[in-house]
Amino acid sequence: MLDVELEAAPSMVPWRGSQRWALTYNGTTPGPTLRVRPGDRLRVTLRNRLDSPTNLHVHGLHVSPSANSDNVFVMINPGEEHTYDYLIPADHPSGTFWYHPHHHGTVAEQVAAGMAGVIIIEDELDTLPLIANATERVMLLSDPRIGTTSQVLQWSMMGMMQGRFGDGVLVNAVPQPALTVPTGTMERWRILNASASRYYPLRLDGARWWQISSDGGRLASPVNATGLVLAPGERAEVLVAVDQATTVALTAAAWQTTTGMGGMGGASNQPSGATETILTVIGTGPDTTTPTVGGALNNVDSLADAHVDGTRDFTFAMGGMMGGGMGGMAFTINGRSFDPERIDIEAALGTVEDWTVTNTTPMAHPFHLHVWPFQIMETSDRRTPITGWKDVVDVPAGGWVRLRVAFRDFAGRTLYHCHILDHEDLGMMGIINVT
Ligand code: C2O
Ligand code: CU
Numbered sequence: 001m002l003d004v005e006l007e008a009a010p011s012m013v014p015w016r017g018s019q020r021w022a023l024t025y026n027g028t029t030p031g032p033t034l035r036v037r038p039g040d041r042l043r044v045t046l047r048n049r050l051d052s053p054t055n056l057h058v059h060g061l062h063v064s065p066s067a068n069s070d071n072v073f074v075m076i077n078p079g080e081e082h083t084y085d086y087l088i089p090a091d092h093p094s095g096t097f098w099y100h101p102h103h104h105g106t107v108a109e110q111v112a113a114g115m116a117g118v119i120i121i122e123d124e125l126d127t128l129p130l131i132a133n134a135t136e137r138v139m140l141l142s143d144p145r146i147g148t149t150s151q152v153l154q155w156s157m158m159g160m161m162q163g164r165f166g167d168g169v170l171v172n173a174v175p176q177p178a179l180t181v182p183t184g185t186m187e188r189w190r191i192l193n194a195s196a197s198r199y200y201p202l203r204l205d206g207a208r209w210w211q212i213s214s215d216g217g218r219l220a221s222p223v224n225a226t227g228l229v230l231a232p233g234e235r236a237e238v239l240v241a242v243d244q245a246t247t248v249a250l251t252a253a254a255w256q257t258t259t260g261m262g263g264m265g266g267a268s269n270q271p272s273g274a275t276e277t278i279l280t281v282i283g284t285g286p287d288t289t290t291p292t293v294g295g296a297l298n299n300v301d302s303l304a305d306a307h308v309d310g311t312r313d314f315t316f317a318m319g320g321m322m323g324g325g326m327g328g329m330a331f332t333i334n335g336r337s338f339d340p341e342r343i344d345i346e347a348a349l350g351t352v353e354d355w356t357v358t359n360t361t362p363m364a365h366p367f368h369l370h371v372w373p374f375q376i377m378e379t380s381d382r383r384t385p386i387t388g389w390k391d392v393v394d395v396p397a398g399g400w401v402r403l404r405v406a407f408r409d410f411a412g413r414t415l416y417h418c419h420i421l422d423h424e425d426l427g428m429m430g431i432i433n434v435t
């Protein structure tokens with residue numbers, strides 16, 4: 001059992017040689033990394049020393065959404081505390097998960113100000129020599145919106161429409177860190193996109209890299225690539241080999257998914273068109289050739305041939321004006337904005353469903369479902385779906401994604417939503433009840 005206390009509070013944190021004000025867990029951003037094993041019990045007592053309500057969500061964990069488990073309907077007011085108690089199933093996949101606040105209406109400002117941390121689940125797969133001999137690094141990518149006062153939390157409606165961005169990309173709160181890597185060794189990076197809105201189309205030119213995990217655990221076999229895209233909330237684990245004594249950069253290119261569909265000129269998922277350096281890797285030592293990575297990695301229980309009990313359609317839309325003189329835009333799924341009193345869909349425990357998520361807007365939206373991971377069957381942009389578990393999937397502008405979800409193990413009420421957190425706070429979210 002892992003028993004931890006987290007205090008949510010404003011703190012001054014190091015920032016490019018000086019200090020800035022952030023919202024933190026235990027005084028740091030990111031918060032502490034929590035490591036557990038399948039079958040473990042994780043208890044977290046969260047104390048709220050902020051001046052707004054908060055709570056805790058364990059993103060990607062396949063645990064109960066009820067009672068004191070991953071119950072996002074719990075509200076912890078300023079000055080209050082709550083103890084979460086998560087029973088991690090004995091057959092839970094190992095992988096990289098995370099925790100962040102989920103109180104509707106304050107999620108974007110709290111996450112963007114620094115509140116996020118990594119949860120690692122380890123099992124026998126982590127002892128495979130290929131993985132165990134590699135140097136592990138946890139990389140939480142963020143672009144926090146922090147400054148010298150809480151005023152930085154104020155954000156315009158136009159800004160929320162696009163999703164808030166910070167003024168620079170950080171790795172574990174450090175701008176452009178440099179890693180020194182002996183040639184001939186392997187690195188293992190657990191990368192999490194904890195940004196409120198930013199997509200990271202990552203590339204590592206000049207080194208070899210294999211993806212070994214998606215959001216919800218190890219892939220069936222390593223996938224050789226030169227990069228991958230991480231939408232907000234997504235994770236990937238990669239093995240990286242640096243064969244030569246050279247310096248290579250991990251970069252995030254511009255991400256433009258605007259289709260030119262009318263009405264929303266300028267909506268995109270990137271604050272600028274510039275390619276940013278995320279970190280540099282400095283290879284040291286004699287040139288070598290590290291072994292090729294391949295073979296079977298994991299027995300992924302594929303849903304491709306599962307019996308499908310039903311289908312559903314979800315449509316992301318932005319449009320119309322909200323009432324109340326806000327002058328804002330409505331963010332909807334199937335024509336409705338979030339209502340905490342309404343159950344949007346009912347599903348039966350033990351069934352398998354195919355969901356088609358369609359995006360009618362000129363910007364990309366990452367679709368996320370709590371508790372039950374899914375597999376991607378098909379996408380409008382013909383990405384080759386990898387064989388692995390996902391809990392966030394990018395739905396391209398004007399496009400669609402078809403995913404398959406198995407409602408296993410847990411009944412209860414929880415959420416699905418867009419993981420651009422301003423969109424979620426503005427209502428692009430619904431409630432699912434599994435019974
Ligand atoms: Cu990462 Cu509903 O959240
Ligand atoms: Cu989640």
Ligand code: CU
Nearest residue numbers: 365418420423
């Ligand atoms: Cu969105």
